[in-house]
Amino acid sequence: MNDHTFAICAYKESPYLEECIKSLKNQTIKSNILIATSTPNDYIKGIADKYAIPYYINEGEGGITQDWNFAYSCANTKYITIAHQDDIYEKEYLKIALAAIQNAKHPLIFFSDYFEVRDGKKVTANKLLKVKRIMLLPMRIKSLQSVRWVRRRILSMGSPICCPSVTFITENLPEVVFENHYRACEDWEAWEKLSKKKGEFLYSTKMLMGHRIHEESETTAAIGDNKRSKEEYEMFCKFWPKSIAGVIFKFYSKGQNSNQL
Incomplete structure (x- = not known):
């Protein structure tokens, strides 16, 4: 419990916040839990008190990156998971994460496969999830988790890492993880930056958390105003010449439909 913190980012009055908290309280290994917000209100405070x-x-x-970095800074533990208020975690999440971290030489992050929650139902397979699992096939091989070239080749085709499934090993990471200029690709940008560092990206193929897709989510909002498209193209340009980045982006952008209801 002294080594890990679930830092929940809360925003306005999410009807899913309490469900998220319950999933963290039900972990088989107990952890520290905190709530951080830039939109304080009686609803969030009431649940925190409860x-x-x-x-x-x-x-x-x-802002999204400012809130994530603030939540991260509030936790004073070796390991931090930034939990999104709408998402839920399987009770074995932390147990499996800590076991992987403790068996690694120089871990940077741990992340897992995940399922989606749509209209209150658990969705374990769709086109987007299948593509991400295919992208992450090399990460199933433990010896490849520390190979920078492999990580960067995976990320050069998109971002298959689900941000709320990530646990950060703080002692091996920079003080600020998320840069403040993207709204939809801020996590992809962080993985790109961390992929250059020496160490391991630990991956579990088990679906250890549920990512909720709904109309008021930040992902859906970013797609709606086209900011995500611009940011994704810029991310591809970090790995490829612009002409090639444009071709890859055309195929990748079709996957945005999977994040809409």
Whole structure:
């Protein structure tokens, strides 16, 4: 419990926040839990008080990356998982994550496969999930998890890593993980930056958390105003010449439909 923290990013009045907290409380290994928000209100504070969870208010600049970095900074443990308020975690998530971390030489992040939650139902397979699992096939081989070239080749074709499934090993990472200029690809940009570092990207093929897809999610909003398309093209340009990046982007952008209801 002294080594890990679930840092929940709460925003406005999500009806799914309490379900997220319950899934963290039900972990087979107990952990620290905190709530961080840049939109303080009685609803969030009431739930924090109900479950006796420390409650932190970001009084600086708000925004998705600012909120993630603030939540990250509120946790003073070796391992941190930034939990999104709408998502849920399987009870074995932390047990499996810690076991993988403790058996690694120089881990940077741990992440797992995941399922989607749509209209309250668990969706374990669709086109997007299948493509991401295919992209991550090389990461099933433990010896390849520390090979920078392999990580970068995977990320050069898109971002198959589900952000809320990630546990950060803080002692091996920079103080600031997320850069502040993307709205939809901020996590992909972080993985690209971390992929250059020496160490391991630990991957579990078990579906250890559920990512909720709904109309008010940040992913859906970013797709709706076309910001995601611009950012994705810029990300491909970090790996490829612009002419090739444009071709890959055309195919990749079709997958955006899977994040819409």
